[in-house]
Amino acid sequence: MKILQCFVSKCRITAVLLVFMTALFVPKAGAAEPLPVVVTLPVLKDFVAVVGDAHIRVSTxxxxSxxxxxxxPKPSDLVRIQKAKVLFQIGLDLELWVQPLIENADRPNLPIITTSKGVSLIEGGLVDGHGHGAANPHIWLDPQNVxxxxxxxxxxxxxxxxEHRADYEKNASAYLQKLEKLEAELKRKVAPLKDKRIITHHPAWPYFAKRFGxxxxxxxxxxxxxxxxxxxxxxxxxxxxxxxxxxIVSEPQLNQKIPLILAEETGAKVVPLSPxxxxxxxxxxxxxxxxxxxxxxxxVLEKVQ
Ligand SMILES: [Zn+2]
Incomplete structure (x- = not known):
């Protein structure tokens, strides 16, 4: 009988311990878990991570490359979209492939945030194919658009x-200051150049060129x-x-052959930049x-002035 009592009380202790440990390791309802967020481009991943910090988990x-x-598309993309709470895109017909992806993932109500809203647009994207809308979609290459x-x-x-409004506001305003500081610093570097003419690989650079001259x-x-x-x-x-x-500006995402041929034929220098x-x-x-x-x-422009 004594043995049995001891056994029962041991069980009780174990049970109490189990409840206690469960309380320790299972997150409380409504707290902790970072918000799953999906973005279309790596540059958006950087922006969302800066604002969301530890409260979000973002993938692009x-x-x-x-x-x-x-x-x-990768099979894992559908899973990520199925789990996402929100999706960020540039818009302006750049990511025409997003809508079919969302349909395939069966997420008709997933909030899609178009980050180009409110940006002053420059006309002229690509002549054909994706991003063929009237406005050029490469808005992020101007820090003021960012x-x-x-x-x-x-x-x-x-x-x-x-719940995390204060943190999002704090992170965003800290980043805006960094953007302003960087823009001023980079403009100072460009200022002494007289010849600022370039040939670019594809029409990714009009916002960049306009901002920096x-x-x-x-x-x-x-x-x-x-x-x-x-x-x-x-x-x-x-x-x-x-x-x-x-x-001549080349881009690592595109075929390097043509910029190199042009350089060979003309004596111009090739500089790789990435959008x-x-x-x-x-x-x-x-x-x-x-x-x-x-x-x-x-x-490279300094060398050819
Ligand atoms: Zn492009």
């Missing part, structure tokens, strides 16, 4: 997760995925020689990417 559909115009995008991201995170004389590609014709190449070569343009974070070393974050792009371009 496109990686930095792919072009923002071409998306290769200020508007950050405000939109902050608003959306507060709407989904009002570079002059895009032509684009190698007007369509992603197809090489320019021999005729178009001939026109480009004649233009570069005639106007004495000394710098997306994570494709070139040391550019995992937007602020570093912008510094890299401006400094690399200034460095």
């Amino acid at each position: 559909l496109i990686s930095g 792919e072009s923002e115009h071409t998306y290769t 200020q508007i995008m950050i405000a939109e991201i902050k608003k959306a995170l507060i709407a989904v997760d009002p 570079f002059e895009i004389r032509s684009n190698i590609l007007t369509q992603i995925g197809s090489a320019p014709s021999a005729k178009k190449l001939g026109i480009l070569i004649r233009q570069i020689k005639k106007e004495k343009i000394r710098v 997306l974070t994570g494709a070139l070393p040391g550019t995992d974050h937007y602020l570093d990417l912008m510094r890299y792009n401006v400094e690399a371009l200034v460095n």
Whole structure:
């Protein structure tokens, strides 16, 4: 009998312990778990992570090594979209592949936040294919546009997760200050240059050029995925020689052959810049990417002044 009593009381202790441990390790309702967020581009991942910090867990559909115009779906993308509380995109017809993905994931009510809302747009995207809308979608390459995008991201995170409003506001305003400081710093680097003319790989750079004072004389590609014709190449070569343009921008996401041919034919220098974070070393974050792009371009332009 004594043995039995002892056994029962042991059980009781074990049970109490179990309840106690469960209370310790299972999160309380409504607390803790970071908000699952999906974005279309790596640069949006950086922005959402900056504003959301520890309260969110963000993943991007496109990686930095792919072009923002071409998306290769992975089976894991559907799972991520199924779990997401909110999705952020650029809009302006850049991510035409998002809607079918959301239909396949059966998430008709997933909130989709278009971060280009309120940005002053520049006309002229790609002639054909994706991103063929009237407005150029590469808005994030102007840090002043990013200020508007950050405000939109902050608003959306507060709407989904009002509990952490104060943190989202604090993070967003700290980042706005960094953006302003960087813009001023980079403008000072560009200012001494006299010749700021460039040829770019595809029409990703009009917002960037406008903000920092570079002059895009032509684009190698007007369509992603197809090489320019021999005729178009001939026109480009004649233009570069005639106007004495000394710098060609190439992009790591696109085929390097054509910029190299143009450089060989004209003596112009090629400088790789990236519209997306994570494709070139040391550019995992937007602020570093912008510094890299401006400094690399200034460095090569300085040599040919
Ligand atoms: Zn593009």
